[in-house]
Amino acid sequence: MMSQGGETPLVEVRGLSFARGTRVIFDAVDIDIPRGKVTAIMGPSGTGKTTLLNLIGRQLRPASGRIKVDGEDVNTMSRDELYAMRKRMGVMFQTGALFTDLTVFENVAFPLREHTHLSDSMIHDVVLMKLEAVGLRGARDLMPSELSGGMARRVALARAIALDPMMIMYDEPFTGQDPITVGVIMKLIRLLNDALGLTSIVVSHDVHELTMICDHMYVISEGKVVGQGTPQVLDHQGSPWVNQFMHGLPDGPVPFHYPASDYAADLLT
């Protein structure tokens, strides 16, 4: 499928099915992640958003379906091909996933030391540039235990862009952060995407924040894509379920009350 601009999508998911035990997480899902855009994957907690990122990075394998990244099927790749592909993908994990025995500087330098033959002085300069981009050049000597949650995520972001990837996947970047940190991360997602020509996938259930920074949205529920489009389209033309989710309404297709017998009858018994 071609995107609106005629380009093939960077990530193309077709007929994706995945289950954990008897619980179906995805049931024949189709998703396109357009190049150069910020795409949000939304849905209630436990709906499989993070699982989708794991499937795109082949940390998990689907039961059926196909996932193509930059035209290549990730599930038919050899290990070497997969690792070559992963060098072009950055991931910002929910927890930051920083190496606790390394300083901030060494965390960002890690992929450079592992995958390049750059001299120490070159690595020094590249790391400082990446840290400057996320506003943490001054924190280079701190250990991860000395960072706040927001700072840890920004360091993780600097590390994710260390190898100048083609795409970044953000796993719940706003969860548990104060409003200022949320604002900083929102700004960074948009800014880095546009300045570095990246493609960004943001997995989250923070509707308000996502509508402000993303170009395209997918809403997933119970294994299916229940809505997709620009934030404006989804905001006004979604189904009743999407409308309830987008506006955080307490009652609707997802009822306020847990299923129970008739209230009056219950009281009179």
Added chain:
Amino acid sequence: MINWLQNLGRRAMRVFERLGRAHLFLWQVMTGLPQAILRPSLVVTQLYSVGVLSMVIIVVSGLNVGMVLGLQMYNTLSDFGSEESLGQVVALSLVRELGPVVAALLFAGRAGSALTAEIGLMKATEQLAGMAMMAVDPLRRVVVPRFVAACIAMPLLAAIFSAVGVMGGYFVGVGLLGVDSGSFWSTMQSRVDWHEDVLNGIIKSMAFGFVAAWIAVFEGYDAIPTSEGVSRATTRTVVETALAVLALDFILTALMFGVD
């Protein structure tokens, strides 16, 4: 009855499945060994944390075990008027058995549990997943250097344990109980055989080191990524290593010294 049999079968299947996983894991670790040779700095760093940092407990325990051994053996030997053999008895006990076995048990408690907890926590905090997504194989970058370092450290620690233990026995026997110093060393020199005793002790400590390292890194890598999962994995490392070392000790002793 049927339920009981089903449960038994299920448990047995789980045990065999886990054993299979542990062996596949070991195979993957083995195929990653060239990586450790190519990047010795990673192994050296781990040697410090599993080896050097275990020195205190090994030296203190070795000294105490040697002193107790000196005291106990002196009392028994003096009944037969052969106190001069104290050096030989202390050295043989340490080199053949106590050195490798006790050092391995201490190693499991100090370094093995730390390895499991470290790898398990790296898994729980997504550091291993993060590494894999950065196209760095966590098995080769994290597990293999720790495995190799533990395999190297264990025989060295067992040797230090035995040497310090002999010093402890000397201190008690010669220093406190009046055994002749010349006899202490000369009986040891003449009766402790390099091949039969020392080499077999080294082989034992290498085998124990291999098993202790395997269990520690596997339990960490296989841990359920929660606090409870890591805690259980750490406990399993200590218990399984202790049982494996003691069972292996009997098998190796039988093979080396015979059971006839």
